[in-house]
Amino acid sequence: MATKKKKLKLKSLSASRPPALKVAQSISSKATRTLIRAHHTLEKQKARALADGNDAKAAGISREIESKGGLSTYQKASLLGQSNDRGGDSSRILMEWLSPIVPALKEQLATGQPVRMLEVGALSITNACSRSRLFEIERIDLNSQAEGIKQQDFMQRPLPTSQKECFDIMSLSLVLNYVPDAVGKGAMLLRTLLFLKSKSSSHVPEYLPSLFLVLPAPCVNNSRYMNEEKLIAIMTALGFVIVKKKLSNKLVYYLWRLESPTTKRGLGFKKEEIRSGSSRNNFAIVLR
Incomplete structure (x- = not known):
């Protein structure tokens, strides 16, 4: 560095x-x-x-x-x-949540226009989403762990030039927490809006387009600057609505559907203390 x-x-x-x-x-x-x-x-x-x-x-x-x-x-x-033998494949949760629309996903696959997924921070090409064979998946990571994962920085990825190049689903599983500063975390969330398809182009608008977000649980339940209420407020300001969530002792999982991107709205989420105490962590998201 x-x-x-x-x-x-x-x-x-x-x-x-x-x-x-x-x-x-x-x-x-x-x-x-x-x-x-x-x-x-x-x-x-x-x-x-x-x-x-x-x-x-x-x-x-x-x-x-x-x-x-x-x-x-x-x-x-x-x-x-994050290995399967330790229950670390978060995409299993995503597949459970998408189970009601599997018939629609199969129909899309049969038409030759499968639902497109971008997996940021991919570590494996054999996770639950990959094994389902229901998606056209593009996998990227800063340091590719396997053939089939493109070595690429999401923040430097060229922007889509058409809806055809956009994605129905994006996965940020244990990715946002790696970003070292609060402004950078906000910038990453803002950037997802540029890669997701519009709702009007979705064949399953009750679920898609969507962002699958996974974080260590302490980022939400033990941060000085973040709790679930504030996370929901940030995502709502960006144009997302919550579809599914699961909270565990170790991880929090969310599926957010993009209603209408709001990149031009004046966003003002600062790094402000919500909880005090020496045991708190400093996870924060800043939107400017």
Whole structure:
């Protein structure tokens, strides 16, 4: 990551997600969680140091990250934490939610115009959505883990030039929380509006076009700056309505249908404290 202060602004996501790991070794689920939490904490401290222009402190934190195994060890833990044998395939939830419209999805497939899905931050080509064979899926990630996943930064992806190039469904599963600053998180959500089809072009308007959003549960239930009420307010301001949600101890899952994009509306969601306490995390979304 660059050490100049001006590089902190989220022009891309490459500063926030680690490089590919070629070989995954066994790590216990407890050790996996500990490693991921520690790495996130250090990355946030590094981002704050860069924001303050303290390059020396940022460099010191980088050395500490490397001393703990570096990004490759973190990527190994991340992959294991999301593996099927640990119940980590979030797309299983999405397929459950879409079950009422499976007949419509099959009809679309039979016409040669399948429902299009963009999976951002894809780690696998064998998840539940892929196995269903109901979608035309495009998978991207900053550091491709497999053939069939394009190495691409969503924030740098060329914009669609027509509805045909847009998507019926977008998946941001454990992606938004990797973005290192609150403004960048807001920018990512705003950018999804440019890639989703219009509701008028959807063959299943009660569900599509939609955004599947998955976050660690503490981002919503233990943040100083975010709770579910505020998340819903942000998504509503962007033009989304909630279709489905599931809250667990570890993760929160949402399916948001896009009613009408509102990128030109004056948006003013700031980083304001909602909860106090030293045990809170700093997850926040800022829309300017």
